[in-house]
Amino acid sequence: MIEKELAGKILREALKTGADLAEIYVEDVTSTQLGFDDSKLEQAVHGADRGAGIRVFFGNLVTYAYTDSLSENSLLDAAHAAASAGASSAKTQLIDLTERKSPLVYPVEKELDSMRIEDKAAILHRIDETARAYSPLIVQVFGSYGERVRRVWIYNSTGLMAHDERTFVEIRMGVVAKKNGTMQRSFRGFGGQKGLELLDDNDPTAVITEVAESAIKMLDAIPCPAGEMTVVMPNGWGGVLFHEACGHQMEADFITKGTSAYAGKVGEVVASPIITAIDDGTIPGRRGSLRFDDDGTPAQRTVLIERGVLKEYMWDLVEARRVGREASTGNGRRESYRHMPMPRMTNTFIDNGEHDPQEIIESTKRGIYIKQMAGGQAELAKGDFVFNATEAYLIEEGKLTAPVRGATVFGNGPAVLKEIDMLGNDLALDPGMGICGKGQSARVSVGQPTLRIPKVQVGGTDEPVEGVMG
Amino acid sequence: MTDYLELAKATVNKAAQNGVEVEVIITQDKETQVRVSGGEVEQLSQSGSGGMGVRVIQDGRTGYAYTSDLSDDSIEQTWRTATELAQVATPDAYRGLPDPQPIPDEDLEIWDASMQDVPTDRKIELLRQIEQATLDYDERVVATQWCTYQDATSHVYLANSRGFGGQYGRTTAAAYLMAVARDADGHAATAFGVGASNFFDDLNAEDIGHEAASKSISILGGKPVETHVGTVVLDHFVGAQIIAAISGALTAESWQKKRSFLLDRMGQTVGSDMVTLLDNGRMKRGLASAPFDGEGVPTSATRLVDEGVLQNLIYDSYSARKDNRASTGNAQRNGHRGMPSLGPSNFYIQPGNMTRDEIIAGVEKGFLVLSGMQTGGIDPVTGDCSMSAAGLWIENGEITGPVDGVTIATTLNDFLMNITAVGNDLRMMPLFGIIGVPTLRVDHVTIGGS
Numbered sequence: 023m024i025e026k027e028l029a030g031k032i033l034r035e036a037l038k039t040g041a042d043l044a045e046i047y048v049e050d051v052t053s054t055q056l057g058f059d060d061s062k063l064e065q066a067v068h069g070a071d072r073g074a075g076i077r078v079f080f081g082n083l084v085t086y087a088y089t090d091s092l093s094e095n096s097l098l099d100a101a102h103a104a105a106s107a108g109a110s111s112a113k114t115q116l117i118d119l120t121e122r123k124s125p126l127v128y129p130v131e132k133e134l135d136s137m138r139i140e141d142k143a144a145i146l147h148r149i150d151e152t153a154r155a156y157s158p159l160i161v162q163v164f165g166s167y168g169e170r171v172r173r174v175w176i177y178n179s180t181g182l183m184a185h186d187e188r189t190f191v192e193i194r195m196g197v198v199a200k201k202n203g204t205m206q207r208s209f210r211g212f213g214g215q216k217g218l219e220l221l222d223d224n225d226p227t228a229v230i231t232e233v234a235e236s237a238i239k240m241l242d243a244i245p246c247p248a249g250e251m252t253v254v255m256p257n258g259w260g261g262v263l264f265h266e267a268c269g270h271q272m273e274a275d276f277i278t279k280g281t282s283a284y285a286g287k288v289g290e291v292v293a294s295p296i297i298t299a300i301d302d303g304t305i306p307g308r309r310g311s312l313r314f315d316d317d318g319t320p321a322q323r324t325v326l327i328e329r330g331v332l333k334e335y336m337w338d339l340v341e342a343r344r345v346g347r348e349a350s351t352g353n354g355r356r357e358s359y360r361h362m363p364m365p366r367m368t369n370t371f372i373d374n375g376e377h378d379p380q381e382i383i384e385s386t387k388r389g390i391y392i393k394q395m396a397g398g399q400a401e402l403a404k405g406d407f408v409f410n411a412t413e414a415y416l417i418e419e420g421k422l423t424a425p426v427r428g429a430t431v432f433g434n435g436p437a438v439l440k441e442i443d444m445l446g447n448d449l450a451l452d453p454g455m456g457i458c459g460k461g462q463s464a465r466v467s468v469g470q471p472t473l474r475i476p477k478v479q480v481g482g483t484d485e486p487v488e489g490v491m492g
Numbered sequence: 493m494t495d496y497l498e499l500a501k502a503t504v505n506k507a508a509q510n511g512v513e514v515e516v517i518i519t520q521d522k523e524t525q526v527r528v529s530g531g532e533v534e535q536l537s538q539s540g541s542g543g544m545g546v547r548v549i550q551d552g553r554t555g556y557a558y559t560s561d562l563s564d565d566s567i568e569q570t571w572r573t574a575t576e577l578a579q580v581a582t583p584d585a586y587r588g589l590p591d592p593q594p595i596p597d598e599d600l601e602i603w604d605a606s607m608q609d610v611p612t613d614r615k616i617e618l619l620r621q622i623e624q625a626t627l628d629y630d631e632r633v634v635a636t637q638w639c640t641y642q643d644a645t646s647h648v649y650l651a652n653s654r655g656f657g658g659q660y661g662r663t664t665a666a667a668y669l670m671a672v673a674r675d676a677d678g679h680a681a682t683a684f685g686v687g688a689s690n691f692f693d694d695l696n697a698e699d700i701g702h703e704a705a706s707k708s709i710s711i712l713g714g715k716p717v718e719t720h721v722g723t724v725v726l727d728h729f730v731g732a733q734i735i736a737a738i739s740g741a742l743t744a745e746s747w748q749k750k751r752s753f754l755l756d757r758m759g760q761t762v763g764s765d766m767v768t769l770l771d772n773g774r775m776k777r778g779l780a781s782a783p784f785d786g787e788g789v790p791t792s793a794t795r796l797v798d799e800g801v802l803q804n805l806i807y808d809s810y811s812a813r814k815d816n817r818a819s820t821g822n823a824q825r826n827g828h829r830g831m832p833s834l835g836p837s838n839f840y841i842q843p844g845n846m847t848r849d850e851i852i853a854g855v856e857k858g859f860l861v862l863s864g865m866q867t868g869g870i871d872p873v874t875g876d877c878s879m880s881a882a883g884l885w886i887e888n889g890e891i892t893g894p895v896d897g898v899t900i901a902t903t904l905n906d907f908l909m910n911i912t913a914v915g916n917d918l919r920m921m922p923l924f925g926i927i928g929v930p931t932l933r934v935d936h937v938t939i940g941g942s
């Protein structure tokens with residue numbers, strides 16, 4: 023961090039050419055990453071990144087300059103560079119900086135240095151041994167351990183002074199299984215915004231056993247039928263569908279430009295009445311949680327859709343100012359001090375419904391149940407989405423039958439949201455590995471209960487199926 | 493002015509005591525980014541940044557640490573941390589630094605000396621022209637998103653304890669935007685336009701704007717076709733996603749770790765005779781070109797598949813030592829923050845001599861795929877290949893109308909075997925590496941629709 027007095031001096035410099043708002047963002051990130059592959063601990067990497075970005079607002083023009091050094095001279099140079107777009111004399115007065123406190127508590131019960139690095143490495147050795155012992159069909163195993171502490175300080179000319187500290191731990195793992203020339207991959211992991219207590223709540227050897235089991239099951243999978251089908255999506259990570267196909271379209275930068283299918287639709291029915299969707303940046307332990315966002319705005323819980331009706335978008339400071347909103351929704355996030363913030367999701371999920379998840383499968387005559395899936399991708403404006411199922415089963419007469427491989431599910435987010443006809447009562451957030459890419463990467467969570475889409479396009483290499491409705 | 497190569501060498505010397513092998517990379521970049529919307533500048537960012545990464549290898553064990561802070565204290569802490577971290581790694585006799593080799597003295601044309609002198613106003617003007625060209629193309633283009641220009645002048649300084657010391661500079665300039673099209677019937681479509689080069693003057697506003705605009709309006713109102721097995725013609729954006737996955741199956745690492753759908757098929761026919769795949773780290777004006785790779789080995793050109801026959805893989809020094817052969821100079825690096833890792837440089841399918849129009853004219857019934865999305869559906873390990881697709885329907889060699897809401901699926905094996913025409917319009921796409929593809933015709937693809 024930098025002293026209040028120095029921050030004031032830098033901000034005054036940045037305001038000199040007629041800006042209406044100036045901001046300093048200071049960041050200090052340390053991280054350790056261990057990578058295990060091919061029965062060897064191959065990667066042991068430590069990183070230290072520290073720097074600051076100066077952002078200056080002239081109406082809708084935002085200028086930015088950053089520096090790797092926190093020395094007074096470097097900061098003044100950056101302030102000078104960012105202010106150089108202005109042409110008049112100072113018109114905004116710096117208000118005295120006052121530190122704001124957040125009531126939000128994100129506990130780190132076991133500090134990252136409470137465990138030796140050798141013991142962290144030993145977790146990865148154990149994952150490898152467990153998977154290989156599970157079956158000779160497992161031909162390759164990999165795992166990684168990552169920890170990261172990100173400290174940010176934000177000072178701006180409205181007198182704001184805010185600090186956030188975000189601690190993350192995560193473990194990822196995967197296997198390759200092979201039988202008669204057929205290969206199958208499976209991945210999983212867990213993580214969160216917490217300390218090493220994460221390891222008390224999750225057993226890596228139990229997770230890798232599930233991963234190995236899943237890959238081996240999928241070796242015998244039949245090619246996925248192609249065509250329109252009923253699809254049952256899993257709780258937890260299945261929420262990536264809403265994140266990609268609808269969530270991004272509710273980010274304010276796509277709203278103010280008119281790119282989004284949801285622009286100008288607040289108050290309208292945009293989803294089935296059983297759907298309530300929420301972005302909540304205040305959930306302890308979750309990857310997307312913040313005390314203050316990277317604009318210095320307090321994190322909050324925002325109801326996006328309530329019983330099918332669009333209520334609110336996700337705003338950052340720039341987009342809120344553009345439309346004259348009093349405040350953002352605390353969704354301004356940035357990848358690092360080398361980036362400017364933009365509206366991003368935090369922890370985004372579809373809220374609970376009423377159905378027993380088992381009942382959803384039982385009432386489906388024919389379709390596909392997705393158990394595990396890779397991330398998703400979606401197109402703006404229309405909201406078409408695609409994701410790839412890594413573990414999926416046919417549903418026949420209300421029962422899970424053959425595993426299917428190569429299933430790509432493709433549909434239109436806004437349309438699917440209106441069509442979802444069964445929503446489970448088993449809301450869960452994902453296991454904590456989500457990374458959202460929107461030009462900049464950001465840690466996020468997604469979630470949902472088990473849900474059913476009556477009709478959606480499934481791509482596969484097998485012949486089309488008939489009679490898809492459940 | 494700091495002499496960064498000297499600083500890298502001095503750090504190597506300090507850290508290399510006690511018989512460890514050491515490699516130090518320093519990067520220094522200057523970057524400009526501009527974003528325009530509705531003719532107005534929205535964002536302007538201009539800065540310099542850099543840092544140091546230290547790789548230490550002791551008894552076959554590797555540790556790595558990096559820092560953005562080049563003060564003496566921070567540098568010492570960084571190499572000490574790397575040395576400590578090496579203790580955690582598993583010993584591996586094949587781990588080691590490469591011996592220094594002479595770097596060919598050749599102008600790769602990756603440095604635009606005038607880039608730094610291009611005034612910011614000129615960059616802004618170019619971007620405004622791109623946006624204008626997009627919006628003026630057709631009244632159905634209603635908005636643009638992410639209309640962005642960015643450039644970088646980057647310097648890399650690399651030294652190691654085997655005596656290597658080298659540096660180079662590379663410039664890149666890129667501009668891109670997304671066009672949003674809507675028609676009177678309420679249909680919407682989006683498409684990207686992209687231009688990227690080592691030289692500022694190569695960026696052409698009309699090309700970038702028209703690509704985004706023409707693609708977005710051409711697929712407006714597209715409908716699914718019936719599910720069937722048929723012929724597809726793939727645009728650069730689509731072909732590049734598939735070729736990128738195939739490049740991942742042609743690294744020595746993917747073979748050594750048994751993660752390639754092409755495993756153990758060296759010398760065999762893996763594609764049609766139209767398929768020649770190359771990796772060339774010395775391509776003139778190649779966005780991934782460099783005189784030496786991420787560990788100081790001279791880059792080279794490697795023919796991986798020759799007229800359908802698998803002939804070679806790409807190597808870094810580790811995988812090469814394991815296979816008892818020479819590195820192809822394919823150790824890639826993500827600036828100073830990443831350890832070297834094996835990957836393609838400028839990887840491409842050799843162009844043929846047909847124009848896209850000639851390829852389309854030869855298709856009786858087929859699907860010209862202009863955009864596609866996939867997330868893990870194209871897998872270099874399993875060889876699965878499926879994605880969502882939008883584009884234009886072809887009937888008797890003529891475009892008849894837009895298609896949307898379908899999936900295309902094949903396997904990577906079948907994809908390579910069923911390439912029946914290769915265009916002359918090679919384009920190098922900046923996409924998880926630099927991937928070059930011309931227009932491709934592929935037969936026997938499952939098109940999943942209604």
Ligand SMILES: [Zn+2]
Pocket residue numbers: 265266270457458459460
């Ligand atoms: Zn996302």
